[in-house]
Amino acid sequence: MSDINKLPEANQTDKNNSNENSVELNKDQEIESTPTSDVETTNDVIEENKTLEVEADKTENEDEGAPDSVKDHDEVLNEIEESNAEDAEDEGNKDRHKIEVKEYDSMSLEALAIELEKLLKNEKVQAIKSHVDNINTVFKTKFQALLDEKKEDFLNDGGNEIDFYYSSPVQKRFKEAYKAYRKKVNDHYQSLEKNLKQNLADKLEIIEELKGLLNVEENINTTYKHFKELQERWRNTGPIPRDKYNNAWNSYHHHVEMFYDFLHLNRDLRDLDFKHNLEKKLLIIERAEELAQDDNIMRAFRELQELHKMWKEELGPVGRAHREEIWERFKAATKTINDKRQLYYKDIDKIHEKNLETKLQIIANIDAINAQESNSHGSWQKKIKAIEEQREAFFNAGKVPIKVNESTWAKFKESVRTFNREKNTFYKGLKKDQYKNLQLKLDLIKIAEDNKESEDFEVTTPLMKKIQSDWKKIGHVPRKDSDKIWKQFKGACNHYFDRIHAKRNAASQEQVNAYNQKNELLNTLKGLKLPSDKESKEKGIVIIKEQIKQWKTLGRVPNDKRYIEGKFQKTIDDLLTSLKMDKNEVEMIKYENKLDNINTSDDTRNLDNERFYIRKKIDEVKSQINQLENNLQFFTNVDDDNPLVKEVHNNIKAHKESLKLLKNKLGKIKELY
Incomplete structure (x- = not known):
């Protein structure tokens, strides 16, 4: 946890303080104390131990009649305790918080396989369980959708359902990666079980040594140094089974307290520890208060768990005057972070509810498409495209509340299946017509092949043009045959007409x-x-x-x-x-x-077309002249110099000249006849 690195190293500080204190004491001198001071010191330690017990067990011993706000806060403390107990069994779990959670729903099948391989290669296997589970779920869902689509295509092409089989390289790649993940998981937990048992044995041995410190007759500085070494060993010992965690920690903490009771013989050493613990706890509080201002609330809460773990496991008690104050301050920062976390979860719930509305609307859209009647290939192709767009939108809509996830998916799947059943029914009927069309087009191909070498162009050319026209009128054929027969028919016709063109161009x-x-x-x-x-x-x-x-x-x-x-x-x-x-x-x-x-030209049709065109233009110009002359009748009591009147007269004159030219052209055409 990089943000906490500014805290002083506990063991090193303790060692330094111990060494400094040992300089003040004479190694060979017995430490004296009066009965009065013994009693006062002992009472202080007893009070400290009582406070420490309350501090350590805050989440378990609150009054049942506490206000709801207090109970809610206790719940988050319990959550932190349980999470830390889990982390104590598997320290690698802490790494899971650093892995980015991606939008797996929007990834392609290939991207999901690549992401699984990256996680397996770059992260600890115990830290990626939730990621792998999500990836696996999304991959299965999307691959099943692809499988259904391929199966529909197979059936539409005339295949038998019992013969359907589909495999994909990306599916094979994903299965291999997932199999490797399962193996790594099994290997990890087999190794972990062995290590957990050994670590538990080592910690129980440390506890036994702590017990022995109370009966050792030696210089207090030597005993204190031994105590610090045991604390260091405890912290450096690896994780233990979570079901043994609380008992082991409570036993260890109890004997640490017993040693502090033993330290009543030397108030200076105890106060030095109190001071050191206070400094570190104040740093923890300051960090918690900084986290309370962090906008990334989930990151802040995860780091808060680590701070609670340090407070509980790595630090001892502080002086009586500061105990309640610093604990309340730490609790206040904890409550602020937790309140923000609760708001975050409320927002997440709202997002999930919004996603649910979106997905239900998509399902309704699919049902509406299903209700539309379609009797042609073109209309079904439009519906297929529309359904595909709805499917993509459904997969990209995001997560919905867990309680309705399965039912929502079931509704979506049923709507898509209804569409597929109706589509298959249509195309099965269409297949019969397509095979009839195929036979008709094969007959035309035979005619084209039989006549492509004909020399009787006058008879064969109209025949070839007719079969080309007939081909266009025949409907669709099975897709697997379409390109093949078209190339065959086109080749025969082109061969014939190329021969004609070659002859004409000679x-x-x-x-x-x-x-x-x-x-x-x-x-x-x-x-x-x-x-x-x-x-x-x-x-x-x-x-x-x-x-x-x-x-x-x-x-x-x-x-x-x-x-x-x-x-x-x-x-x-x-x-x-x-x-x-x-x-x-x-x-x-x-x-x-x-x-x-x-x-x-030998073809008189061009001359006929020109005569028809000229006559049409003459009629148009005459009509325009009549219209303009009619327009002049509307101008009464207007001088001929009026600009508008002059423009009309000019237009009439231009049209009459154009009419004269057209009549001359028509006369030339008549001469040719």
């Missing part, structure tokens, strides 16, 4: 030559300079139209080179823009070029 030498010639022409056009003055405008248009005509005469290019047509169109657009001419006229020239490109 460009003739004529198309390759056309591409090369168009590419040369395109490069020439990029450097073409057109006249910019108004008189030469017509000449520029003639030049551009000649280039377009020449481009058309070069013929078609390979399908994978058709991007060159877009480049040519952009170049022509740039040339027309550079001419200083009416924008509608430029637009019509561009449009004629566009129609020429459309008309060169």
Whole structure:
């Protein structure tokens, strides 16, 4: 206990004081005392012993009629006494208080296994029992939940419950660590039992030697030094069985008192001990009062137990004038710490009750999800995700009061099991449909495989497109077969269509030559300079139209080179823009070029689509013009110079110009028909 290291070492101080006193006394001189002083000293020691007995047995001999506050305080003193008796049997238990208590409920299975291994490696085995028990409980709970989930998946995939088996590397790792812990525990307690018996024998021997001090005829300094050595031996002797602890300590304490009675022959030695004990007890009180201000109440209470142990086991009585005062002061600090501890436990109870409310709400949420009807795979997947979120929230909600822990867990488990039963029922029915779907898709795969090498593209292509459409309409198949059959079907279809594309993309030498010639022409056009003055405008248009005509005469290019047509169109657009001419006229020239490109295609659908588009735009513009002209009727007694009226007239004019252009475009399309 590091905070107490500032207390002076009892044995060393006693030895020093004994040596100092021996200097004052003549080794060869008998110590004289008058009968009067003998009687007074003896009476003082008797009173001291009485007070010491009361002090040592405060927790056992209080009046039954004491107030509740006194009784409550006595209970905490009894608790401290019992805890110290337990520690006396196993000194390693003190180390358990230094081990951090972690949130095991929120850890993963692997993290729990690692934490168990760390505790086993770094801590004393007798100090980690509560930690290991908590880890073991949480691990079993979480692994069982995982096991249930794996079992559900197994059954959903068509497995038989009797054939289900699941093992996990993390489970094996945890079991090995827990087995090692159990072995270390057994080895520890076998060794401890042997040591406890030997330590008890050693302490009983010390008591016998204490008895013998009262009958020894020798110099009092020598006897006193022997007494101090026995005290040192007692403190250094290890733990003894807890059921022997109180009897052994009481016997030892009794004979220590008897020796102090014997010391009435030398008041100086006794007073020196009284002074030394008072100094150390005052330090203990000061530390207890510091702990009463500590915010970490559990740490403070654990250290308080150690202080009580030192007060009882390591220190003797003090002078009569200080006995009641220091004991009351020590009790007051003890009461303050205990009152704070009781408040802490009340807060913990509130937290546990709040956690219980949270967990009961989670169970209610699961029951509500169970009540929802689901008739599709998608809806069940959403419910599965929602239940998983609720399960995680339940495990992370923290501890609940011990009295309802089992019942709360049972409710949670039953709600989850209800969900799993309903889910399994749905997916068992779904499995039948999935196997029917599987057979349908296998039939489509056979058709695709049989026709993937066909040369009759006109007949086979519509067939391959149809089976692709049919595949999409068929529902889900068992998950274990889904990827496999899809890859097989996709492979056959891709093989067929890759053959078509390869044939279509096999460009003739004529198309390759056309591409090369168009590419040369395109490069020439990029450097073409057109006249910019108004008189030469017509000449520029003639030049551009000649280039377009020449481009058309070069013929078609390979399908994978058709991007060159877009480049040519952009170049022509740039040339027309550079001419200083009416924008509608430029637009019509561009449009004629566009129609020429459309008309060169063997597929007339593109031209039909363009005619439909132009007619639709004409109708839209007409409608907009009518709307604007109607709007003008609402302006009465308003001058034409009004900004709003002028804006409407401008819009009507712009729409009419656009309508004229669209009609010209439609006329060009009709010419092509």
